[in-house]
Amino acid sequence: MSELPIPSDQQLSHMLKQRAETEGFSPVGIARLPGSRRLQLRTAALERWLEAGHQADMGWMAAPRRKDPTTLLKGARSLLAVGLNYHVDVQAAPGSLRVARYGWGRDYHRVVDQRLRRVGRWLSDQHPDCEWKACVDSAPLLDKAWAEEAGLGWIGKHSNLINSQRGSWMVIGHLLTTLDLEPDEPARSLCGRCKACMDACPTDAITEPFVVDSRRCIAFHTIENRDAELPDQIADALGPWVAGCDICQEVCPWNHQRLPSSDDPELQPRPWLLNLNKDTLETWDATTWDTHLQGSALRRIKPWMWRRNAAAAQPNPPSSL
Template identity: 40%
Template sequence: MALARAIKQEAQAIGFDAVGIARVDTAPALPSMLAARLTGWLQRGFHATMAWMERTPEKRADPRLVLPGCRSIIVVGMNYFTGHRADERPGHGRIARYAWGKDYHEVLESRLKALETRITALAPNAATKSYVDTGPIMEKAWAQQAGLGWIGKHSNLVSAEHGSWLLLGEILTTLDLDADEPATDLCGSCTLCLQACPTQAIAEPYIVDANRCISYLTIELRGAAAVPDELRRRMGNHIFGCDDCLDVCPFNLRAEPTHEPAFQPSPATLAPDLDALAQLDDAAFRRTFQESPIKRAKLAGLQQNLSIAKNNQ
């Protein structure tokens, strides 16, 4: 218990807003349940063109196949809610909140590495491996197991303290740490997120069909694959990601703004001018979004999103 407490104190000192610990070996049925859930989702084709998600689903479900001897997972979260409201006057687009500031991968990765270093100082013989949304880890399920929140009906994590606005990272470790109490699902009978989705991408509670999800359509869909006309009309002014299902969650009424400067919006992300962005060439695109998650869409992807948003307006 003393070691787990010390690690949590280090995580908070580094700047994480939430930290919890899940045990892998005390939940032996969980990996097989997660594998079955993931396999069923893949079989329904809900991963769309993201073929990489088909690779080794059993590894994604079992951290012991990622880090041999893994006993515990330290899950951390950072609040990215800034309290600002997007400027949605005519001629402006909408960008998901997590992409208003700097790339969260870089923000969390550097702090996770610092936390790994401190864990090594506390327990020199421990093996660790950290990820921020890039490794074969079903992080939301382990975040729920670690007590950070529960997976809501929109399939995102909901925190009783931070609402829908936590970015997650995790450290797998061979350390035998005391676990936190898993979070309880508090969604109840609420279906606001299902009703709010413009494209009806939430096929059923807790299950999202990426083929219809605006986040997928504006970020992951690439190349010659065209957005169906029916979905284009429903995308409104979204040009990178979508927060519609998150915005309506009642637990966001409790959310306090973040103190992290890296997540603060720029004029280009809070009030993106559709015409101005449409004029960007490749060099200007890279310069404007070099520290932003928006670079993932690439210029061609952003231009397609801008065209759809302008037509819708």
């Protein structure tokens, strides 16, 4: 019995993107290494960002491997970039503390990684001599720049990736491979003169277009800051946010269109995250915290940090209308 012929680069690229879509990824795209001139500009921008100290305590952002994907997979020649829509058309209860949408469901690192690995095993079945590596945003990779290169969307002035049909409510992942795949056209920026995200940031963390100073960012301080007290500037501007911050995404015009709402079971919000108040957080013991944060990306925020953040938060009062 003869073996099935190995598909051409173009055929395999099309099949690979279709396989990724069956895992719930959309949009999907392919880029070739080492990338276009834009990747060099993004790498240079990262260097300037680090030199300015905008990474705050996130020392891992300076990992040299971040500049070259072949350090993650020797011989890598292409990558599949995927987006996973986490927008669910529900809102937090009026007057409650706020949690960034990315953390509402199951830990997206696990979700994206597991699904990308299934895509990778499928790729190995099609082309047994290839090698691949799944990457989520915890890997030292310029993930948003490569997603932009693969045509998933463009990096907005708030530094999040924006897709013209899905807005910015998506997490991204990549599958590096040693195969030569057919690349897609890089995305073109459509932010224009809009600076809604910059104007809306209560701490002026977006110091210039595409530059976010983590030292001023509410999301950084509520998730990464391990100090006993939040800086006064952050505490005064915290509003209802106790885990991340979505302000710059909420005001983005690309998120004001009718967006698809995910029905993915793994991305549905845990009810407690939509109706959270200070008194509740103060009563939870270690077992309760462990139960609520099991399998959640928000486990990175320790219980004492939740209480610290909540103590400074100022939930918006319920509307009287």
